[in-house]
Amino acid sequence: MDDAAPRLAALAETLWGAALPVRIRAWDGSEAGPPSGPVLVFGHRRALRRMLWKPGELGLARAWVAGELTVEGDLFELLDRVAGLLWERGPRDPAAPAGAGGPVALLRDPRRRAAVRELIGLARPWPAPAAPPEEAARRGGPRHTKGRDRAAVSHHYDVGNDFYRHVLGPSMVYSCAYWSPGGTLEDAQRDKLDLVCRKLALNPGDRLLDVGCGWGSLALHAARAYGARVTGITLSVEQAAYARKRVAEEGLADLVEIRVQDYRDVQDGPYDAISSIGMAEHVGADRYREYARTLHALLRPAGRLLNHQIARRPEPDEEAYRINPFIDAYVFPDGELSPLGTTVGELERAGFEVRDVEALREHYALTLRAWVARLERAWDEAVRLTSPGRARVWLLYMAASALGFEHGRLGVNQVLAVKPAPGGDAALPLRLRTWGA
Template sequence: MADAASRLANLAEELLGGPLPVRLRAWDGSEAGPAGAPVLILRDRRALRRMIWKPGELGVVRAWVAGELDVEGDLYEVLDRLSGLLWERDGDSPGLFAAARDPRLRAAARSLLRLAGPVPPPAPPAEEVRGRSGGRHTRRRDRQAISHHYDVGNEFYELVLGPSMVYSCAYWTPGGTLEEAQRDKLDLVARKLDLKEGDRLLDVGCGWGSMALHAAREYGARVVGVTLSREQATYARKRIAEEGLTDRIEIRVQDYRDVTDGPYDAISSIGMAEHVGAVRYREYADVLYGLLAPGGRLLNHQISRRPEPDEAAYAIDPFIDAYVFPDGELAPMGRTLTALEDAGFEVRDVEALREHYALTLRRWVANLEADWDRAVRLVSPGRARVWRLYMAASAVSFERNRIGVNQFLAVKTPVPGTSGLPLRTRAWTEGTD
């Protein structure tokens, strides 16, 4: 097995029909590929087996999570260079391990299999989701999905997110800190909702309580926050008590579909709609519409994906589904707007924040890498690697315009009546950079 890297590089270039974008270092210590390029390290032949047996993204991720695949150099550069093989394939570029199944390339494929070894890959890493029960986006299965992602320990989230404890796209100004950018995002939401003293706000998917605290402290709102994560709810209630705001904020472990105590003057849904799912999205819009008072506003902050022809309305990413957000689905922004309008909302403003999320993710990755040993102790080596890859890959996806994030401001406009918005609909940004 001497010089495995050269053999692998030659086979890869034959299968791909072009040069490798990264340098390879194989399990025998050999290296091949473009000099000066970042290095993709295959620490064990098991990584190759995983990628052949499960072509595409999931096989690569399993090898990464297991520690059999690693990177030397800039992780973002590696992901950017490999994006054409993993994410942005077309008919002429099927990807290395999918190409290995092309009958026209049978000889190269057999050589690749011999290089990987004759035995099947090991079982998927323990961090991969298993044992999902019930139909997708039933109440029971949604609770399981939320628990998988959020109930991994509040200390870990503190390490990654920083003091703001906001797990969604920040709103940046040049030279600002993560905490300042997250505060500005919360305030942007509050101003778009036109929160005032005594207004009732429903914060759907309230997380660790940051939006609820900001709305109550800065605007005098009375807030109900709902989440399916018990760990989040416990953490949020502690923060609220420490700030003396228990008379203004209630945190519930509750499905948004079970909220029945409307009407509310405003609803914020920040990074929650991605969990709703294709089969439930119209129901989601209908429920929120029904919970608002006439003239009430909804701020829906949601990740979207680029539309693609001949594709299902909602897309599930194999890596995200198996390791990060089980059952999470992304839709093009046009479908979100249509669902809101079909429910009766008047959509008055849409703001795209794609570049802001890339900046946010890079700060989260920096937080994780700066305290890596503690992160591993708090969760596991595999889960820490999941988070590093997921956040870095997501940053690259936002930067390459594969995905975006948008704030929809929608109004339950009375009929007949007016929306109540100012004539200049971006009044909430006046006086800011």
Template sequence: MNDAAPRLAALAETLLGDPLPVRIRAWDGSEAGPLGGPVLVLNNRRALRRILWKPGELGLARAWVAGDLTADGDLFELLDRVGGLLWERDRDPVPAAAEHRGPAALLRDPRARAAVRSLVGLARPWTKPAPPPEEAPRRGGARHTKVSDRRAVSHHYDVGNTFYERVLGPSMVYSCAYWTPGGSLEDAQRDKLDLVCRKLALRPGDRLLDVGCGWGSMALHAAREYGVRVTGITLSREQAAYARKRVAEEGLADLVEIRVQDYRDVKDGPYDAISSIGMAEHVGAERYRTYARSLYGLLRPGGRLLNHQIARRPEPDEESYRIDAFIDAYVFPDGELSPLGTTVGELERAGFEVRDVEALREHYALTLRAWVARLEEHWAEAVRLTSPGRARVWRLYMAASALAFEHNRLGVNQVLAVRTGTRSASGMALRAREWPQ
């Protein structure tokens, strides 16, 4: 009898207290739920076991990464509907401790307990599934040491430069672009790099430190278009090798040096300007003051910092903030997001004068949707270059992140800060947005 989907739908609605927001298709081919939209497909009973053993976001993500759970139809619409349930219910519809004791043990409502028991019966055999192999291994010890940061960066970035070419496009810029109506991804990334250069007021002969230089795009743009001498640093050896190759091909080796180096080990200041684009998310809250003070100490008086960083919304009780379980396990191990106010405060405590903040939230949603489209266009090759699980991780995290920016759960900001002395820094525009041309 093919009735798994109707049974799942009825039991889920008992637990949620609301109708299912999406149609579901079960492993026996049965379907239930609203018509005319995307379909959440449970390809086997293991998908249900994963969700029950780890209720909330991580269980769903593990089922997706393993291929136990898939989507039929618009992934963005499906995630928007399912994600709404998670966010409206503090992202964990069943207490997380259920992972250890079984979900039914912590549910007090008799109807809910009965529903969970029925779900457990549908999910048989009741064994805990192992996480998909792409999950980052967790090790003991302090976070955000030089060793742990290098390991975390390697997990995310050292998956093959060709894979990143397919997702990011020719610009090889892995951060929020700066869009104009009708422009392409390449146009938007070029405009973002130029915006950073203009905010930093770069002049020929200036020394620029590009922290977290990635595949070298910012360093190349600044050297080629503004004639500055650039030192780019990254913890990824694959990124560094790729960037050095690009530098040599463009004949800019006399202006650009790429190093595999931690920001805490840079000792050859002072620099006229520092760009840090999409790197500070890896620093960690307990190390952020060290980061800010290190960059402050590397600038000459009057030197500028452009800090481009993702921000989360403040929590009513900041001690309740939790690192996103899926992102930590599969995407950016040890990555942490802070509210914008916290970032600005830390920069000021380090001695910086914050001169301007520009929010680019909507721009990142457009960027992520463009990356998802490129990944889907090159799907077969992306799977071949990495693995099915890793490709699924990327598709899920980029699509979910796009929605997070669209719904104002995440933001991204460019903060321009200056190391000022006792007098105002020379060359600063009297009007903040009148960047030097």
């Protein structure tokens, strides 16, 4: 009898206290839910097993990575519709305080206990399904040691330069762009690179340290457009090779040096300016003060730091840092997001004077949507260059992240900080936001 989808829909309503916001199709061909909009397809009963063994984002993600859970229609619309179930509410005791979800809360309610038993019978969850192993990061040892950080960066960035070229476009910039109405992704990334250089007040001959230089785009722009002498560092061997090739092709080897080096090993300061664009998310709570102090020590007095970093909205009575299980397992191993206030506080404690904060949340949503569109257009080639699972990981995380920025769960901020000089001269214009433009 083809009734798996109606049973799932009824059980979900019992557990969540609300009707399913999307249509679902089960492994037996049955369907249930709203008649229009995207369809969440359970291609195999194993997808439901994964959700039972790992409730929340990780179970869903594993089913997605394995290809057992797919979407027909608009992925953004589907994620937007289920966002309330994944991030804003969950199966919990209605009489319990907000956030008191999970299996213990479910067992307090007889109706929910019965629904869980029926769900287990429908999923037939034993034995536990193994996670898609080829896509999960392999790690060992203490978090944020130099060796483990190298392995984490390699997992994410050494996917293949050709794969990233399809996603990012010719700019090869893997961070939030700076959009103008009607502009293209290339325009927006060029404008972001220039904004960073102007905030750092780069002049010909200035020494710039670009921490987490990626494929070299900012280093090239700073040398080409501003005459800066740039040292770019990355832990990714593939990124460094690509960046060095670009430097040689543009004839900028006298101005740009690319190193495979940990920021903790840089010894050749002082620098006039330091840029850290989309790198600090990898530093971690335990190492962040060391990171800030290291950069502070590498700057000359009155030198500037531009720290461009993803943030998350804080919640009451929680720790400053949070690790997302899906992102940690499949995307950015050991990545940690902090609220903006935590980041600013750590920079100040390291000795910096924070002079400006610019929030670019909407800009990152636009950037991610552009990357998703590029990945979808080049899907067959992206799968060929990596694997079906890895391509699905990137599609899901970029689409979900775009909605996170749009809904305000995530933010991204450029923090301009100065190393104080004797006498307090920060060499900044009175009207700071002109940025010399």
